[in-house]
Amino acid sequence: MDFLVTEEERAFKKEVEDFVQEVLREVLPPDWKGVDPGPEEEEREDVFPLAAEVWHRLGTRGWIGLNWPKEYGGQDSLAKDWILKEELIYWGIPGMDPAVVQGDLILAFGTEEQKERFIPPIARGEVKYAIGMSEPNVGSDMFALQLKAEEKEDCYVFNGQKIWNTGIHHADWCVVYTRTDPNAPKKSHGISVFIIDPRSPGITLRQITQMTGLDAFCEVFYDDVRVPKENLLGEKNKGKDVSMHAFAIERTYGLVILHNARRYFDQLVQYCKETQVNGQPLSKDPLIRHRLAEMAIEIEVGRNMGERINWMISQGMITVVPSCQNKIHGARVAQDLSNLGMQILGPYGQLDEKSKWAQLGGRMRHMYLSSRAWSLAGGTSEMSRNIIAGRYGLGLPS
Amino acid sequence: MDLAFSEEQEMLAKSAREFLANKCPKTLVREMEEDERGYPPELWREMAELGWLGLPFPEKYEGGGFSFLDLVVLMEEMGRACLPGPFLSTVVLGGLPIAEWGTEEQKRHLLPLISKGEAILTMAIIELRARYDAASIKTTAVSDGDDYLISGTKLFVPDAHIADWVICVTRTAETSNPEEGITLFLVDAKSPGISTVLFSTIAGDKQCELTLEKVRVPQKNMLGERGGGWGMLQRIIEWAALAKCAEMVGGDQQVMEITTDYAKERIQFGRPIGSFQIIQHYLADMSIDVDSARVTLYKAAWKLSEGLPCTNEVSVAKGWISEAYRRVVTQAHQIHGAIGFTKDHDLELYFRRAKAGELFFGDADYHREIVAQQLGL
Numbered sequence: 204m205d206f207l208v209t210e211e212e213r214a215f216k217k218e219v220e221d222f223v224q225e226v227l228r229e230v231l232p233p234d235w236k237g238v239d240p241g242p243e244e245e246e247r248e249d250v251f252p253l254a255a256e257v258w259h260r261l262g263t264r265g266w267i268g269l270n271w272p273k274e275y276g277g278q279d280s281l282a283k284d285w286i287l288k289e290e291l292i293y294w295g296i297p298g299m300d301p302a303v304v305q306g307d308l309i310l311a312f313g314t315e316e317q318k319e320r321f322i323p324p325i326a327r328g329e330v331k332y333a334i335g336m337s338e339p340n341v342g343s344d345m346f347a348l349q350l351k352a353e354e355k356e357d358c359y360v361f362n363g364q365k366i367w368n369t370g371i372h373h374a375d376w377c378v379v380y381t382r383t384d385p386n387a388p389k390k391s392h393g394i395s396v397f398i399i400d401p402r403s404p405g406i407t408l409r410q411i412t413q414m415t416g417l418d419a420f421c422e423v424f425y426d427d428v429r430v431p432k433e434n435l436l437g438e439k440n441k442g443k444d445v446s447m448h449a450f451a452i453e454r455t456y457g458l459v460i461l462h463n464a465r466r467y468f469d470q471l472v473q474y475c476k477e478t479q480v481n482g483q484p485l486s487k488d489p490l491i492r493h494r495l496a497e498m499a500i501e502i503e504v505g506r507n508m509g510e511r512i513n514w515m516i517s518q519g520m521i522t523v524v525p526s527c528q529n530k531i532h533g534a535r536v537a538q539d540l541s542n543l544g545m546q547i548l549g550p551y552g553q554l555d556e557k558s559k560w561a562q563l564g565g566r567m568r569h570m571y572l573s574s575r576a577w578s579l580a581g582g583t584s585e586m587s588r589n590i591i592a593g594r595y596g597l598g599l600p601s
Numbered sequence: 602m603d604l605a606f607s608e609e610q611e612m613l614a615k616s617a618r619e620f621l622a623n624k625c626p627k628t629l630v631r632e633m634e635e636d637e638r639g640y641p642p643e644l645w646r647e648m649a650e651l652g653w654l655g656l657p658f659p660e661k662y663e664g665g666g667f668s669f670l671d672l673v674v675l676m677e678e679m680g681r682a683c684l685p686g687p688f689l690s691t692v693v694l695g696g697l698p699i700a701e702w703g704t705e706e707q708k709r710h711l712l713p714l715i716s717k718g719e720a721i722l723t724m725a726i727i728e729l730r731a732r733y734d735a736a737s738i739k740t741t742a743v744s745d746g747d748d749y750l751i752s753g754t755k756l757f758v759p760d761a762h763i764a765d766w767v768i769c770v771t772r773t774a775e776t777s778n779p780e781e782g783i784t785l786f787l788v789d790a791k792s793p794g795i796s797t798v799l800f801s802t803i804a805g806d807k808q809c810e811l812t813l814e815k816v817r818v819p820q821k822n823m824l825g826e827r828g829g830g831w832g833m834l835q836r837i838i839e840w841a842a843l844a845k846c847a848e849m850v851g852g853d854q855q856v857m858e859i860t861t862d863y864a865k866e867r868i869q870f871g872r873p874i875g876s877f878q879i880i881q882h883y884l885a886d887m888s889i890d891v892d893s894a895r896v897t898l899y900k901a902a903w904k905l906s907e908g909l910p911c912t913n914e915v916s917v918a919k920g921w922i923s924e925a926y927r928r929v930v931t932q933a934h935q936i937h938g939a940i941g942f943t944k945d946h947d948l949e950l951y952f953r954r955a956k957a958g959e960l961f962f963g964d965a966d967y968h969r970e971i972v973a974q975q976l977g978l
Contacts, residue, residue, distance in 0.1 A: 204610065204670060205603050206903050472976055486978040496920070496969035499976055503917045507896045514604045528889040591888055592881035597861050599875040599884065 236564035237295015242370030257298030262328020335379035352381035394442030457529030458509030527587035633685035634805030640686030655716025662712035680848030695722020783830030804957035920968035
């Protein structure tokens with residue numbers, strides 16, 4: 204057993220660190236405090252163009268889809284893909300688009316034609332993707348989805364509604380989960396997945412404001428929307444396989460949350476070292492030392508769990524259970540950390556970044572709000588516990 | 602990175618589990634809690650024959666030449682079995698410091714005796730304040746000709762009542778910096794002036810009060826340099842904390858397994874209680890504690906084995922595992938209900954050991970302070 208990092212990985216990490224410095228210097232404003240990973244914060248007017256620029260630069264470097272096969276512009280390296288993501292997330296660099304993960308799906312289920320059509324623009328950092336899964340009556344019970352896709356002679360016709368589709372109003376493509384067979388014997392059957400153009404006639408988008416104040420969610424109404432047959436991803440009525448795969452490749456979600464939290468944590472530690480209260484730095488207060496150390500331990504433990512998951516993935520092992528464990532842990536850590544940060548900042552914690560009195564760029568307040576989503580998105584912590592308890596994990600009876 | 606056990610580690614874990622399942626049933630564990638000696642000599646001899654007692658020592662001193670990480674793999678199985686006896690005291694607290702800092706003569710003399718199961722060792726650190734800090738070390742070692750005279754009272758010394766040798770942490774000089782002037786001595790436990798009183802502890806393990814009254818120790822029994830003891834002690838606490846973590850992770854895993862099995866079998870309201878979502882979620886959360894504890898232990902133990910700086914990793918591990926194990930075994934009791942509350946059930950053995958393990962070589966608060974220092978707070 205060893206936890207060694209290879210020379211190649213070390214060298215690539217250095218390259219990525221240089222890239223991060225380049226982006227911090229040339230693209231991002233001075234004193235950058237970072238943003239959460241994911242498309243939500245692209246709703247900030249000042250962040251959107253920065254994200255686009257970084258996405259483009261990643262494409263120019265050939266760093267989008269590093270885990271993809273070489274023939275599709277990748278380097279066949281899970282390790283490098285993860286090193287890149289870890290650094291970008293830790294520094295809070297915007298721009299890594301959900302297109303990467305959707306590219307993974309297209310490579311797994313797409314036809315040769317689809318791969319040739321959809322993958323190169325992603326690899327170049329030119330297109331943005333969104334995901335259309337949830338519906339008003341479909342949250343955790345995702346196989347209950349209703350959005351109807353009816354096969355006609357020359358196309359599929361969509362009617363129905365999706366909700367909580369983050370960033371679809373900026374996206375060039377959306378991977379949408381639909382019902383193609385309403386009479387299927389099981390509700391998990393009869394589902395099909397499509398890659399759709401959100402600007403198609405008949406689609407109406409309505410933005411929904413999240414509790415962070417960002418208008419990142421969309422409600423999406425489909426009214427006789429015609430989707431070309433060649434946009435079907437995977438087999439008709441076999442969308443369950445695609446959705447299971449989509450959940451499986453979200454397996455580093457916990458680590459994503461943790462690396463993001465690590466940045467906020469380091470900023471908070473710095474704040475405690477620099478802030479004087481009653482003639483001594485906050486960092487000398489035993490209660491604060493204790494609580495920060497507790498957080499540091501929980502973050503480190505989560506990283507260890509994540510390292511194991513990445514290693515398991517590299518060995519082709521099934522990681523459903525450890526991924527669920529790490530996601531639950533990561534969300535809890537991020538939520539506890541943001542609460543601790545709010546308490547340490549005291550009344551200052553209430554202010555947003557626009558106030559001249561805001562501390563740490565108002566980011567702790569943002570995280571306190573945004574971290575609520577981390578135990579919900581990508582499968583709630585309760586669904587994760589169900590999975591751990593079930594046949595892939597503890598094998599408890601249903 | 603390769604997080605799988607090596608073939609040797611796989612063999613070691615498997616054979617240890619089988620051996621202990623066979624030779625260390627819970628009846629023996631309970632018997633040894635009541636037994637004053639606290640270990641069966643026959644089993645100790647068999648462990649020596651298996652090479653366990655010399656596992657991490659160099660081969661030239663009749664050791665096995667295995668790494669600290671390998672030792673952790675073995676001790677995980679010992680924790681799973683609640684193995685009673687002075688293994689940690691002898692091998693980790695006694696043997697490892699000798700292997701690291703002993704003179705050639707000390708190593709040649711004691712390491713083979715340990716490996717062969719012919720000497721039981723321990724270390725006396727804690728005093729009245731019951732803390733692992735330098736300032737609380739008051740036991741004195743005063744130079745007297747070619748010897749030193751050691752006087753003081755040590756508490757919570759594991760297995761001192763059966764030890765042949767005690768590594769005694771003493772103060773040889775008093776300066777304004779309490780970390781200076783600490784010196785370690787190898788003390789023959791049969792020396793005049795030594796007495797022990799056995800405590801009755803929560804986990805039924807054997808810890809003692811050790812009193813030293815002008816105990817004469819020859820200069821050549823000094824371990825390491827005069828006044829250099831605090832640096833050594835910090836290292837020793839790291840070894841001991843991780844070794845204890847290994848036992849705790851093994852226990853943790855066993856508790857997880859017996860509780861999962863129980864949830865599958867126990868019928869209430871006409872169905873196994875494991876089919877109720879609340880029980881499933883309890884168990885899911887327990888599994889997070891168990892699995893995260895193990896990888897965190899291995900990470901720290903690997904770094905320690907490689908000679909890499911690991912102060913932070915060790916404290917992360919002991920800080921986390923101390924509380925994670927307690928959460929697991931507490932929840933396990935809730936799931937077991939009344940049967941787990943009985944003296945006959947295995948669970949109570951683990952519950953008591955989890956608390957003792959927490960307190961051993963720094964509880965979570967102690968290690969959080971080290972992590973805080975590592976953060977530069």
